Amino acid sequence: MQMSDQRSFVPDPDNGRLLRDAFGRFATGVTVVTAASDDGCVAITANSFSSVSMEPPLVLWSPALASARYPAFARAEHFAIHVLAADQASLAWEVARNRDALQGLSANAEGVPVLDRCLARFDCSRFALHEAGDHAIVIGRVLRASIGEGEPLAFFGGRQASIRVN
Ligand SMILES: Cc1cc2nc3c(=O)[nH]c(=O)nc-3n(C[C@H](O)[C@H](O)[C@H](O)COP(=O)(O)O)c2cc1C
Known part of the structure; x- marks a missing residue:
């Protein structure tokens, strides 16, 4: 692709759609x-996950401050991040719609409700929380990790996608 094909813009409140794109x-x-929250399991679908550090083992994700779920996650000393497989798309959309979608799960050693099937799971304690604009960056220290098998679920351009693993 030529650079001349690129549309460039300076982000401002009037072109938020372009920045989102x-x-x-x-x-x-x-x-x-x-x-875990006072109302049972609180869950959120997030594609803002990233690994951060090997020593100590750290990961991050980024909740929106405006999310109704934010206070529960900001309070949580422990949380679990589940990397979803391709056949878990409906779960991702259901959790995105409904924070209470995952009740009745078993709990890990820290009392965090966890899914028993996913591509990878990171059981975390909160290491740091930084507000950054209209989101926060939650950094978790990985206390325990597990690995499953399967194809990854992917997200691109606001839509469910698939990744071909070569
Ligand atoms: C694929 C996908 C990825 C998302 N990633 C994030 C994310 O990283 N951070 C976030 O705050 N919300 C993210 N969301 C939105 C939340 O899952 C959820 O829909 C939103 O928090 C709903 O608003 P509420 O919390 O006020 O109920 C994502 C949604 C989808 C479908």
């Missing part, structure tokens, strides 16, 4: 983050 060009996996 540009962010959406970064293909990601999809995770579900869970935590």
Whole structure:
């Protein structure tokens, strides 16, 4: 692609759609983050996950401050991040719609409700939380990790996608 094909813009409140589209060009996996709350399991679908550090083992994800779920996640000392497989797309959409979608799960050693099937799971304690604009960056220290098998669920341009593993 030629640079001249690129549309460039300076982000401002009037072209938020373009910035969202540009962010959406970064293909990601999809995770579900869970935590225990006063109302049972609170869950959120998040594609903002990233690994951060090997020593100590750290990961991050980024909740929107405006999310009704944010206070519960900001309070949570422990949480679990589940990397979803391709056949878990309906779970991702259901959790995105409904914070209470995952009740009755078994709990890990820290009392966090966890899914028993996913591509990878990171059981975390909260290491740091930084507000950054209209989102926060939650950094988790990985206390325990598990690995499953399967094809990854992917997200691109605001839509469910698939990744061909070569
Ligand atoms: C694929 C996908 C990825 C998402 N990633 C994030 C994310 O990283 N951070 C976030 O705050 N919300 C993310 N969301 C939105 C939340 O899952 C959820 O829909 C939103 O928090 C709903 O608003 P509420 O929390 O006010 O109920 C994502 C949704 C989808 C479908």
